[in-house]
Amino acid sequence: MGKRNSQRKSAAMLDSDDDNSSVSSTSTMRSDSGTEEVQIEKDTLLGEALDDLYEKRGSTREKALASIIESFSNNLQHQFVEKKFATLLHQCLGSMKKGSSREIALASQAIGLLALTVGFGDNAREILEESVTPISQALKARPESLKTAAVVVVKPSETVITAMVSAWSFLLATLDRWRLDPKHWQQSISYFSSLLDKNERSVRIAAGEALALIFEIGNLEKFSAEADGTNDGSREGYTHVQGLEGKILNQVRNLSMEAGGKGSAKKDLNNQRNLFKDILEFLEVGYCPETSVKIGGESLKTTTWSELIQLNFLKHFLGGGFVKHMQENEFLHGVFGFTPKRKNLLSAEHHISSTEKRMYRSPNSVVNKARTQLLNKQRMLSEDRNVGHYAINMGDEEM
Numbered sequence: 001m002g003k004r005n006s007q008r009k010s011a012a013m014l015d016s017d018d019d020n021s022s023v024s025s026t027s028t029m030r031s032d033s034g035t036e037e038v039q040i041e042k043d044t045l046l047g048e049a050l051d052d053l054y055e056k057r058g059s060t061r062e063k064a065l066a067s068i069i070e071s072f073s074n075n076l077q078h079q080f081v082e083k084k085f086a087t088l089l090h091q092c093l094g095s096m097k098k099g100s101s102r103e104i105a106l107a108s109q110a111i112g113l114l115a116l117t118v119g120f121g122d123n124a125r126e127i128l129e130e131s132v133t134p135i136s137q138a139l140k141a142r143p144e145s146l147k148t149a150a151v152v153v154v155k156p157s158e159t160v161i162t163a164m165v166s167a168w169s170f171l172l173a174t175l176d177r178w179r180l181d182p183k184h185w186q187q188s189i190s191y192f193s194s195l196l197d198k199n200e201r202s203v204r205i206a207a208g209e210a211l212a213l214i215f216e217i218g219n220l221e222k223f224s225a226e227a228d229g230t231n232d233g234s235r236e237g238y239t240h241v242q243g244l245e246g247k248i249l250n251q252v253r254n255l256s257m258e259a260g261g262k263g264s265a266k267k268d269l270n271n272q273r274n275l276f277k278d279i280l281e282f283l284e285v286g287y288c289p290e291t292s293v294k295i296g297g298e299s300l301k302t303t304t305w306s307e308l309i310q311l312n313f314l315k316h317f318l319g320g321g322f323v324k325h326m327q328e329n330e331f332l333h334g335v336f337g338f339t340p341k342r343k344n345l346l347s348a349e350h351h352i353s354s355t356e357k358r359m360y361r362s363p364n365s366v367v368n369k370a371r372t373q374l375l376n377k378q379r380m381l382s383e384d385r386n387v388g389h390y391a392i393n394m395g396d397e398e399m
Contacts, residue, residue: 049071050064063345088114096138099333116318188210192210193248205272250285253311289305295338326338
């Protein structure tokens with residue numbers, strides 16, 4: 001009897017395992033199904049926004065671009081890009097050629113997000129080759145507000161200057177720097193030095209970062225020697241270079257100790273002081289600031305001005321989507337040498353496709369059907385053994 005009870009218990013355990021497997025598989029299937037439905041809905045919304053870029057009304061295109069930017073900022077749209085890369089790029093370039101200033105700005109941002117999504121490769125090269133001319137033309141074009149006042153000379157706003165300098169620094173931080181014409185260095189350094197005297201704090205901070213990056217590449221004497229085609233210190237203009245270097249050092253020192261004026265925001269003032277203290281230390285002793293940002297339990301560290309400028313620019317560009325991209329965007333992982341923690345995933349886990357999920361996890365999948373058949377066979381064998389054992393025992397009892 002004890003043996004029969006044990007066998008029945010084993011059979012019951014097999015049934016229980018099968019039931020649990022079905023419940024687990026059904027739960028997983030529902031979860032996967034829900035995820036797929038959400039993804040389909042997102043792709044549908046993106047598809048509708050892409051279709052709206054064909055509309056004649058500018059406001060409709062602007063709204064569509066804003067929707068695309070939000071989607072690409074907050075999530076990695078690899079599946080959508082695989083299908084619609086060429087169409088999206090072409091329509092964004094079209095908006096840059098025919099749109100308003102706002103539409104051009106939105107299209108530029110969308111192209112930037114597209115580039116971050118595709119990462120390295122032929123698509124990135126195509127974006128660069130196709131975008132350089134439209135972007136250059138857009139930068140040269142005058143805003144609509146200035147077309148009616150051609151006689152009036154309007155200087156760019158401080159906000160525009162800040163954005164321009166930050167973008168310049170970001171580009172320099174990502175380029176092969178020694179391919180740049182050294183004749184432009186002194187002119188750029190003189191310009192950024194003049195910006196350190198501006199009233200707007202954001203302009204001074206952007207200019208300070210640009211100068212720190214330039215000095216990280218090399219000193220003023222080196223740039224001047226390359227521009228003059230000489231390698232010694234007896235070249236013409238050496239006195240000018242020394243004067244410019246001394247001027248920048250004094251400017252940086254003063255900004256690192258600047259007292260707050262009336263109406264000055266304390267946070268902005270502290271940010272400026274801290275930045276220029278770091279720049280001063282770098283100029284005097286050569287130490288770059290080291291920073292650390294926590295992302296999903298891991299620290300993203302920077303040890304150079306180049307890395308810091310790239311990080312700050314991307315934080316501003318991606319906004320609320322920065323953490324998401326740093327956790328999941330492999331292109332950015334490579335840029336910063338950053339490896340995020342995988343939440344609830346082993347590092348060696350195999351990432352399977354939706355088709356594979358349906359194949360392996362669905363209760364109606366081939367794998368689960370085979371497993372069910374095996375369990376049924378085991379139950380039948382167990383029942384046969386039970387019947388045989390019971391018959392033998394009955395025969396013994398009758399004897």
